[in-house]
Amino acid sequence: MKAFQRGLLVAAAAVAVSVVVKVRGKGHVPPTSGGWRELQGPDFR
């Protein structure tokens, strides 16, 4: 029973940490401006 309670405590702590990381994390894709243009002309620029 004691081991089960410890397991629950660890799981709860893990969930709490993951929620904080998820909320505060900055893992988004950085925005860019601009785009791709096909190379053309005699110099192919």
Place this chain on the structure above:
Amino acid sequence: MSTVLVAGAGEVGVRAARQLLDTPGVDRVLVGARNGALARETARALDDGAESVELEQGAALPSGVDAIAIALPMNADAWIIAAAIEEGIAIASVTEDASALAALDTAARAGAAHVVTGCGLAPGLSDVLARHAASALDTVDEVHVARFGVAGDACLATARAARRAPVLEWRDRGFVTERGHGAELIWFPDPVGARECELVSTGIEQLVAAVSGVGRASVRLGLPHTPRVKLPGPFGLLARGRQDPGVGWGAVRAEVWGAQGDTRTTVVYGVIERTGVAAGTVLGVTAAWLAGALPVLGPLPEPGAAGLGTVAAPVPFLAELARRGVKAAAFEGVPVG
């Protein structure tokens, strides 16, 4: 008129053979594979007069061949390269083994043969793009290339091995071993878009040789999310619905930093196409050039072994690729994040 042997009947080999069959200066294309039945089936599917050859290690190469386009995994091509050099036949190979390039160069010079290694997306097209971008600047400080995508299971296995191997970067005109693989988000042309790419050593020597005098260089590789275990039957169909949209696509990007007058600036070029099509086109065009069927690409280099980025003239090479549907693009804009 010339004869070209394509060694390898995988995704890249088949596309290279198709490009060669569509080249007016090439009048005979042989498709070779260790599996004779596969070679025959591929030649029949290609049609247009493609012939099949069963490649057997130690056996003589077919007679009358002017150039060989090798689309085989590294080390599987060693005996073909040795036999071709002995007979003075030109070689274009998708793989590159930097550690063996010096010995290969010596042998190729002795045999008066042309050997061009790394004729794929990266190394290969990425080096040509980097050299072209570098020529737009007065001085070049840094070159960073990245590739996304694989063509076939053998290519995927090679790419995964490259991402596990120790990483080399070129810094202050010397190679430095990096501890981590330093994943970074790289922007490719759509539909590949932004992809996480890791540092790899594959092709770094070839890149540094292509852009002479550069102070810092790196190569990155990104892979589509593919399941390592293929699910059977209906489970596989269910998983296909969640497949990475980047599967099948290949993209390369070359970012060059340097000075133009008094201004520090960057030039970014990229290409996107089906991975097998792009790599096969690069290989096919290079082999046709070495066979003397594409004089528009310029004179052949002196006999010896070198990477594609070192020997190909960027403008006619990229123009020929564009004529065949593999079109390069320039990124115009700045990251604002």
